[in-house]
Amino acid sequence: MASRTPLILPGDQLRPGWLKIFWLYAMLGPALWWGWSSWSPGRGLASLGLVVLTVGLGHSVGLHRGIIHRAFRTSRSMRGVLAWLAVQSGLGGPLAWVRSHYFRDYWQNRLDCPRYFAYDHSMARDYYWNLHLSLHPADESRYELPPAEVRDPWLRWLERTWVWHVAGLLGLIWWGWGFEAMIVCGPVRISASILGHWAVNFLSHKYGYARYDIADAKEHGYNNWVLGALSFGEGFHNNHHAHSSSAKLSVAWYELDLGWCLVRLLRAAGLIWDVQAVGETPTQRDRARVRPFRWRWPWRAAQVR
DSSP: OGGGSOSSOTTOEEEEOHHHHHHHHHHHHHHHHHHHHHOOHHHHHHHHHHHIIIIIIIIIIIIIIIIITOOSEEOHHHHHHHHHHHHHTTSOOHHHHHHHHHHHHHHHTSTTOOTTTSOOSOHHHHHHHHHHEEEEOSOGGGGOOOHHHHTOHHHHHHHHHHHHHHHHHHHHHHHHHOHHHHHIIIIIHHHHHHHHHHHHHHHTTTSEEEEEEETTOSOOOOBOHHHHHHTTTTTBHHHHHHSTTOSOOOOSTTOOOHHHHHHHHHHHTTSEESOOOTTTSOOOOTTEEEEEEEEEOTTOOSOOO
């Protein structure tokens, strides 16, 4: 069946994403060359702190849950700060993420999902597709991109200039704390974030446990305790498919969603409000149905649907 499904729609184009290819290896090369010799506990702790601020607070909470899924409301200035922190994760521009997320969600929630958006392929192929190629649809109107975000002047400026924001921060770290600190807090952190984000997204669509089925959808996602804890909750992907408007990606007490901890801190500080959260507000999609756990691990050849 997968062989009869087109890779992408006729008229759409997959082109090399030259900027993201350059950026990945510009970060990965120095990380592999100087990372071990530059490492120290203090620099590692500083780098981890930046991961919490940029990947956790900026990308996972601010961009993914806030801007893309509108799981909470906040002021325009706070929204701008969160978007800037997301840029400092080194994962790319905010509007590129908005577009790719809308493209992926549109197709994964359909049974005629093209192979590019499904997960019936190997990890090596996914590495090439997702980290080296960019999709250019012939018609973006089908995806109903949110005008408020696509036309937002701050997000558009960040999209054009995100590389320089990251480079500026790395330059400040080099100037203030030295080359070794810049390597650990820059290329090591950023390349680990890029590869980690990609790996969590791939694995959480392939392996783990699922408590929900999404009617008439190609992809349901899976949950994984370890990936969920390491990725600020993003590894609880089956929960996210069923409760896409929720700022809380965990459902059970044993699922550690550190992104939700950050959301609660922001809410307690009065920086965000009207938070949508599973267990607190209605977030379950009409197409999501609870069913007994189904498990899929790498050593199981057949996927249970």
